[in-house]
Amino acid sequence: MQKSAKGTNQQKVDKVIVIGTSAGGLNAIIKLIGQLKKGFQAPILIVQHMSADTTGNILLNALNEQGNFICKHATTGAKLINGHIYLAPSDHHLMIDKDKKILVTKGAQENKSRPAIDPLFRSAAVTFANRIIGITLTGYLDDGTSGMIAIKRCGGTCVVQDPNDAEYPDMPKNVLNQIKADYCLPIAEMGPLLYKLLSEPSGNKKPIPKDIITEYKIATRVLSDLPAVNSLGDQVPFNCPGCGGVLWKVDKDKGSLLRYRCHTGHAYTSKSLLTEQTKKIEETMWTALRMFEERKNLLTTMAKSQTGAAAKSAMERAVLSQIHIDRIRAILLSDDKDAANDIAS
Template sequence: MKIRGSKITSYTGYVVVIGASAGGMEALCTLISQLGDDFPAPILIVQHISADASGDYLLKAIQRAGKLRCVHAIHGKQIQAGFIYLAPSDHHMLIHGDGKLQVTKGAQENRYRPGIDPLFRSAAVGFTNRLIGIILTGYLDDGTAGLIAIQRCGGTCIIQDPADAQYPDMPTNAMNQLEADYILPVSEIGNLLTKLTTKKLPLRRKTVPKDILTEANIAERVLSDLQAVNSLGEQVPFNCPGCGGVLWKIGEGKELRYRCHTGHAYTYKSLLAEQTNKIEETMWTALRMFEERRNLLTTYAKTQTGAVARSAVERSEQSQIHIDRIRAILLADDKSTTPN
């Protein structure tokens, strides 16, 4: 870090980025507790939290667990070694190569804001081989694409041992898609970070692949157009659950992802989970409307006689058939729902 007088001009050391979801608070506290107050790098954390949560409970828990100062990220703030920066709820946290934070309300990625992938990708572009990325406990697979970006840009990748994770999905999915530099229980990651961040800094930056740079720019809203997304993949006959726009397929096989031109992005698993949620919402709406229709017809039949009353009763009974079918589908889906 270069300091001229009291003004910080830019950050030139190592940077650590961490992504966590379900079970993350305990894992993060365990990790942070291992770091001394002289830890020589800034730490940027995305923990999935609900949009209406303040995140203060997490900030205070991390502050109590360790010796480093923990703060919520502020747009335009310069990062400093020895500080922990938390992404605010319902905002992405990105980092520029000059060490300045960007806090944005950009489109959700993998159904989350803050998202792990946007932070990891922006940090990979900004710090390449000076970056250390860590995936901890959580559901589904947010962070995997970002960790791959870190690896492709020359950074170091660490994954919590799934056997050690309270919720092993995120570490397991990351392990299935890349060969991490280290796979460790969280109780050993802190000591490893101290060793890695005290190593001699690399002399040269690694070149950033064009596709990673494009996706990082989209997340910053620098690019968000058809040309940009067309350069990443090909259109597919699916609609974005977030905005209804067309989706583009990015990558192949295990690295298959989807993105729309407004910025929403999904892995296969997060897209499937979001489609399932949308279907369920539609089914519950249909169930309510059929129940209201049945109730209206039943009420109306009681006020009528003859053929009019019989017709209303028949239509009410037909609505009940639809209600029973929809309920059966919802009950069947409830037994096999993918966790959020």
């Protein structure tokens, strides 16, 4: 009775699967998980970008309705179990701790996201090394790319959705631009591939690079100090959009991916940093437009209530304010396709 109670899915966790997705991810994940049967011999951890005010229950309920997995929102300290799916809760990062249990934190955003994909992928790479399968699916921008690089450097297997099969191809394309993925294929072919990969021996374990361990510790809040960030790269003349602190350029990805970190834990790829800068510029310009309009209205009122030189001076300054208003409005309302791409999310 004791052996029977444990069941197939209570066997030792040998390999783990981590999945990252953003826009279009709901349908993609449902389609992928639908190919897998009961008794699946690995736990699956999923990060899907979502806003802080959502629950993620739509995906949770859809996966539970399929009936082949036990799907739940991840909770800190939970033990990984084969045949279970763990979803990142909204506004929280999902990771695996050093004891190979689940860790859920409200740490600093990465790539302007919480939950973010990179912390999960990086933590899984540190704890499972070559016994991890990382999957990047449809989505905007490039969250997950650094995590896939970490998985690759630790000897894990990298699987990428064929961009031609993805509803939003940016995330898969960015991974493929940075690493030689082990597999790039449509979602419809991923189910059989996962069974194949789980049946294969893992081979020899590689040493985990120190910089990946450092970033893992920063994300888990064990280590977040200046010496740690200094070990990852050099300071650059940019400010962190999240906290206003100094940024460091991370030089350890062994590729062309530009990434930045601040000492409090915020992290950005160059694309996500550009996105945040663009948003800040736009916010500042709208504020400036409002202030110039208020200034013009006040000067116009003063000109009407005064006479002589004072009235003339006020009107001249009102006209000058209108010139600034027209210039700012022209910039804000221009069809700037590059700026529009910057703030895509």
